[in-house]
Amino acid sequence: MRERRTLLLLVVAPLLVLFILSLVFSGNSLQAKAAEIGVCDLDGSNSSQFFIESIGNRSPARLYPKGDGCASSLEEDVRGGRIIAGIVVPAGFGEGIEAGRTQNISLLLDNSRFQVSPSVEAFVKAAVQETDARIGATFINSVWERLGSADNRLEATLPEINATRTRVQIMKESLEETSESLGALNISYVRSEIDAANLTVAGAMRSLSDAQANLTKIESDFAGYDEALRQTESDLSSINDSLSGITGYLANATAGVNCSDPAMAAYCASIISLNASVESPQVTVASRLEKVRAARRDLASANQTIQDFKASITSAMENAGEAYARLGNMLGFVDALERDRRDALDTIAEVDSSLDEITEKTFELEEIIADARSQIRQITSRTPESIISPMLVKSENLFGEKSFFEFMLPSLLPLLLMFICLFLASTSLVSERNGGTLARVSVSQVNPLEYAAVKVASYTVVLLPEALLLAFVASVFYGAFPLLDFGTWFVVVQALAMLTLAFVALGVLIAVYSESESTAFLASLVFGLPLLFLSGLLFPFEFMPQLVAAFATLSPLTQAVLSMQSAIVYHSPQVTGSLALLIYAAVFTLLAGFSLRRK
Structure with a gap:
């Protein structure tokens, strides 16, 4: 009886073990997929939500209420063995991602479950990698868009570069005309004319000075003439006064005489004749005296005219001096103009050379833009996924999909x-x-x-x-x-x-x-x-x-x-x-x- 039971157990026990193990290991995926993982999201941003969704696609996720005790409650459950792992998403996670800063996610792992914990850690890292790839792809797409916009702007720049070359050519032609105009200026002729004007003004000033000296001499002569005429006028006045006294004496001589008396008739006649002879010189003297006085008046008027002429000569000499000074200033201006002309010609030559360089640079810029656009198209032709993950592992199960x-x-x-x-x-x-x-x-x-x-x-x-x-x-x-x-x-x-x-x-x-x-x-x-x-x-x-x-x-x-x-x-x-x-x-x-x- 005992051997029968032994024989039965010998047959049934191994088959039963095979059956039970076939049920336990019937799947072909990781057992860790069924392990519940706690998540404490202290951020609540779109990036953290996407990461949590990625975790939930691989394993059931238990979300802890957001608050001060979220992380501590999660750690307590992991330490208590109620969940195998917990993830703490820090505050500012999404903001840091958008700012381009690397964010640290805390993984609280119950490594006492050594059979499952490595798998949990592996698929959490896989979820992080997937989230990184998604965020990286989003960022690269935005960069691609900006590069596309930059390419459009570069393309729009090409007509502007051609227009710039056209404007540069027009400026070169204008500068050439200006240079020819400046080169045609005869500054030497202007300087010679100013020198001749200076000589003319100097001669005029000498002539005016001589005329002023001559007028001064004439004025001195007129003073002598006036003194002589004044003396003559004085002498004639004395003679006229004497004649007037004689005439009055003769009149008084006949005043008490009866000229009708024949005896006095001769006397009266002689007195009258003498008075008549005296009156004629008196009239002549008076006439001469009036002429002398008229001459003195004419001489005074001429002297005033000479004074006015001298004042005019003085004013003319002052104006000539000012004109001489102005001609000197004009000569300095002409010299400065000559220097400015030479400087302007040098500047025009430099500007013309710079415009030639600008033209060359525009062609170089076109080449740079063409190269940049080619590089942009080459870069943007790649998908973000090929940049983030240039190598993908494709597993090929050589023994088929078995449990x-x-x-x-x-x-x-x-x-x-x-x-x-x-x-x-x-x-x-x-x-x-x-x-x-x-x-x-x-x-x-x-x-x-x-x-x-x-x-x-x-x-x-x-x-x-x-x-x-x-x-x-x-x-x-x-x-x-x-x-x-x-x-x-x-x-x-x-x-x-x-x-x-x-x-x-x-x-x-x-x-x-x-x-x-x-x-x-x-x-x-x-x-x-x-x-x-x-x-x-x-x-x-x-x-x-x-x-x-x-x-x-x-x-x-x-x-x-x-x-x-x-x-x-x-x-x-x-x-x-x-x-x-x-x-x-x-x-x-x-x-x-x-x-x-x-x-």
Whole structure:
């Protein structure tokens, strides 16, 4: 009855384990996608909302109320194990992004869940990268738009450059005309004319000075003439007064005489005749005196005329002096004009040279604009995504879209067979020893090495149907390999036979040192669990220290897993693994035989 239950468990237990594990690992996506992540958004901007949406697309997100206790509540839940991770979006996140400043997002991670936390961290970083790409693409699109606007402005600048060249040519022609006009100015002729005018003014001033001197001499002569006439007038006045006195005396001489008296008639006649002769000179003297006075008046008038003429000459000399000074100023102006003309011609030459340079620069500017527009078109022809992510990884699953369980199955079959072989071989042999079988063998003088080898072979034969059953279930129900693929069947059966042989030998060795079935069972666990941990099924070899990984690779379970993976996944025999398992089987069998001999 007990053997029936053992046989039933031997068949059902591995199948039940396969079924349960197939349900657990039936998916082909990360388990972390179902992990809830807390989010504390202290910003509330569009950028933070987009980032939260990106997180929500990968895993359920629990939003915490915005406030002072948001971050602390989130950290408390992570530390309490209520959520696996929390994200704190700082205040000013969106503003900082728009300003071009790198923003730091806090990821509170429960790294005690070491199986899931790396995946959570990975997809949070992926969400950050996606958000970065979106923000970067938005920024690059805005830059593209500005570059397009700049390209349009550069295109609109080309006609203006042509117009500038036209205006420069017109300016050059105007400058050339101005230069010719300035060159045609005869400053020497103007200077010679001014010099001649200076000489003329100087001669006029000398003539006026001579005339003024002559007038002064005439004025002096007129003064002498006036003095002589004044003396003559005085003399004539005296004579006239004398004659007037004589005339009055003669009149008085006849006043008391009766001229009608003949005796006095002669007297009166002589007096009258004398008076008449005196009157004639008196009239002449009076006439001369009047002429002298008229002459003096004419002389005074002439003298006044001379004074006026002298004043006019003085004014003319002053005006001539001013004209001379003005001519000097004009000569200085002409000299300054000549200097300015030369400077203007030099300036015109420099401006003309500058205009030539401007014309050359306009052509260079056109080339620069054409090159800039070409570069702008070359830059904007690329998509923002190609700039942000110039390389994209396209994963190609060489073994198709399979579930996790399908890839775990080649590792699970050796694992299940290991525990079945260890438990069955160790407990069965302990049961036989407790039943006295080993004692009878010892009495019958059977070779211990032969006995151990026979037990290993017999248990292997007993367990091979179990191994074949597991391979059949894996092929039919889980599609590990085609049922009619006899080549794969051969490699699988070979690997299963070798690993069954090795672990049965290890189970026999455990049974030799076990006093009871429970001890054998626990000892099987003591050997089986470390082999499980070192097999790479739970912990990849890449995570192990180098020395531990090298030791783990040499373990029998690892060699069995590698052999089964080569058979089912890679469809190629693992000769090295089979030889290693065969060596392990021989070593364990020899150790079991020697141990039986000592006992």
